[in-house]
Amino acid sequence: MSISYGPASEANISELHPELQRLLRQCALELPEYFDISVTCGWRGEADQNEAFRTGASKLRWPDSAHNKKPARAYDYACYGRDQAGKPVKIYDIEDILMRQGAMRLIAHHIGVRLRPLIDWDKPHVELAKDVP
Numbered sequence: 001m002s003i004s005y006g007p008a009s010e011a012n013i014s015e016l017h018p019e020l021q022r023l024l025r026q027c028a029l030e031l032p033e034y035f036d037i038s039v040t041c042g043w044r045g046e047a048d049q050n051e052a053f054r055t056g057a058s059k060l061r062w063p064d065s066a067h068n069k070k071p072a073r074a075y076d077y078a079c080y081g082r083d084q085a086g087k088p089v090k091i092y093d094i095e096d097i098l099m100r101q102g103a104m105r106l107i108a109h110h111i112g113v114r115l116r117p118l119i120d121w122d123k124p125h126v127e128l129a130k131d132v133p
């Protein structure tokens with residue numbers, strides 16, 4: 001089994017740098033269903049970026065975040081598991097977030113997408129390496 005992205009994820013994916021889109025397409029093919037994710041943020045505009053800074057969700061003000069570039073050079077994700085009936089449920093455990101980071105980074109390595117190392121305070125975030133054009 002692989003994963004598929006819903007319409008909200010697809011809209012966010014469409015805002016991403018082609019290399020991140022390539023990574024997420026490969027992730028959809030390779031990630032098992034129990035590593036399901038949704039892409040919750042691609043590009044972030046000025047008001048949302050400054051709100052993220054205000055609430056502590058970001059340490060950067062507009063336009064300094066990788067989410068503020070066009071196309072966006074980072075995405076955020078949420079993790080999904082399944083309830084007893086097989087319905088997707090959002091999960092928040094740090095272990096689930098980090099397992100998916102590991103899986104996505106391994107896939108990125110295999111297909112040659114270069115990523116910035118994990119940001120300790122922002123674990124559900126994946127960002128292109130700075131020197132990727």
Ligand SMILES: [Zn+2]
Nearest residue numbers: 074075076125
């Ligand atoms: Zn982010």
